[in-house]
Amino acid sequence: MEGERAVKAEDILELSGPAGAGKLMPGGPHEIRRTFRKLVALWHPDHNPDPRAAAVFRHLVALRDLALGRSGAGRTGQIGAGQEEILTARDGRRFRTRVHYRHEGDAGTLLVGARAISHMIPGGNRDLARLEEDAVRGFRFADADMAAQMAWALPALLEVRALRDDATLLIYERPEGEVVLADLLDAFGPLPPEHAAWLGSGLLNLAAWLSWAGLFHGGIGPDSVLVNPDTHSVRLVGGWAFSGRLGSRPAALPNRTLDLMPALAVKGAVAEESLQLELIRRTILESLGDGAGAHPGRIGVPAPLADFLRLPSAADGISDYRAWQEALVRAWGHRRFVAYPHRLSI
Incomplete structure (x- = not known):
C-alpha cells in the first residue's frame, strides 16, 4: 500500500x-x-x-x-459471547475455555477470557515460558505499601498448566473492566490526548518500579498492556518472557522491539533502561495514532507532551516519570479526571 x-x-x-x-x-x-x-x-x-x-x-x-x-489471526468470536476452545493437558485430560479475543505474539498466543487472560506458549518456546513464569513469580517490593500499589499494575499469576506437545499455559487474572489496549484501539480508534495522558502515567509508573527493581522489559506494546478506561488503571500483563536484569543480555526480544532498537541484535549488546522507556514512548504514540512519532503536535497533542515524546528519555525510569508528570502540569494544569466515553465489554 x-x-x-x-x-x-x-x-x-x-x-x-x-x-x-x-x-x-x-x-x-x-x-x-x-x-x-x-x-x-x-x-x-x-x-x-x-x-x-x-x-x-x-x-x-x-x-x-x-x-x-x-x-487466520485476530479476534475469536464476538464480544460478550466468545468462542469456546478445548485445550488438552499433557496428561491427556481436556478442559474448556471461552476466548473473546486472541493475539498472536512472538512468544505465543494471548487468549482473553471473561475472568482470565492466558498466555499459551508452544513447546518450541518452552524456555520463554520458564523465563516468563520466573519473572512474574520473582517480583519484589520495598515494603507492603509498594506491593499494594504495584498490585494494580503487575500481572497476578493464577495457575500454570502443562499442555500437550510441551506447550505451557500461564493463566493470569483479568480484573473486571480491564481490556487489552490493542482491542480498545481497534474498537474505538486512537485515544484523545487527555486519555493518552493517563496511559502514559501508568506505563511510566511501571518504568519507575522497573528502574527501582533493576529490571528491563522488552515486550511493552498495545498487545501486552491491560487498561481500565473507567478507572484509568494500567497493567503490564504480557511480554514478561522478554524481561530480565538491567545490564544483562536479553535472552530474546520480539520483532517489534528489534525494529525499534536494532542495536540490541548485535552480539554482546545488553539491555539498558532506555529500552523500556523508548517502548513506552512508542506505545503512547501508537495509542494516539502516530506510531512513527513524526508529528504528535499535529494530532492535537499539547506541546509539552509532544516534546516529551519526541525527545530522548531521561537516564532512568524514575526521572522519566517525574518529567512526564511535569509535562502534564504544563499542558493542562492541575490533575483532573476525564471520563473515557466508550466501554468495551466482555
Whole structure:
C-alpha cells in the first residue's frame, strides 16, 4: 500500500471482501493492526472534517476484521459471547475455555477470557515460558505499601498448566473492566490526548518500579498492556518472557522491539533502561495514532507532551516519570479526571 495519506475516501469505501481488505491491510496480524491504526488516526471523525469520515471509519473497522480473518489471526468470536476452545493437558485430560479475543505474539498466543487472560506458549518456546513464569513469580517490593500499589499494575499469576506437545499455559487474572489496549484501539480508534495522558502515567509508573527493581522489559506494546478506561488503571500483563536484569543480555526480544532498537541484535549488546522507556514512548504514540512519532503536535497533542515524546528519555525510569508528570502540569494544569466515553465489554 502507498502512504496512508494517499488513500482517498472513495478508494477505501469501494474495497470489499477479504481480497479488498488484504489489499489495504496486507501482512500478518501485527502489520494489519499497525496499518489500521494509522488509517483510523487519519479518518477518525473526531479529527477529520471530511463529511465521509464517519463512513470511512466504520468501513475501516469492517475491513480490519476481514483482514484479520483472512490472515487466520485476530479476534475469536464476538464480544460478550466468545468462542469456546478445548485445550488438552499433557496428561491427556481436556478442559474448556471461552476466548473473546486472541493475539498472536512472538512468544505465543494471548487468549482473553471473561475472568482470565492466558498466555499459551508452544513447546518450541518452552524456555520463554520458564523465563516468563520466573519473572512474574520473582517480583519484589520495598515494603507492603509498594506491593499494594504495584498490585494494580503487575500481572497476578493464577495457575500454570502443562499442555500437550510441551506447550505451557500461564493463566493470569483479568480484573473486571480491564481490556487489552490493542482491542480498545481497534474498537474505538486512537485515544484523545487527555486519555493518552493517563496511559502514559501508568506505563511510566511501571518504568519507575522497573528502574527501582533493576529490571528491563522488552515486550511493552498495545498487545501486552491491560487498561481500565473507567478507572484509568494500567497493567503490564504480557511480554514478561522478554524481561530480565538491567545490564544483562536479553535472552530474546520480539520483532517489534528489534525494529525499534536494532542495536540490541548485535552480539554482546545488553539491555539498558532506555529500552523500556523508548517502548513506552512508542506505545503512547501508537495509542494516539502516530506510531512513527513524526508529528504528535499535529494530532492535537499539547506541546509539552509532544516534546516529551519526541525527545530522548531521561537516564532512568524514575526521572522519566517525574518529567512526564511535569509535562502534564504544563499542558493542562492541575490533575483532573476525564471520563473515557466508550466501554468495551466482555
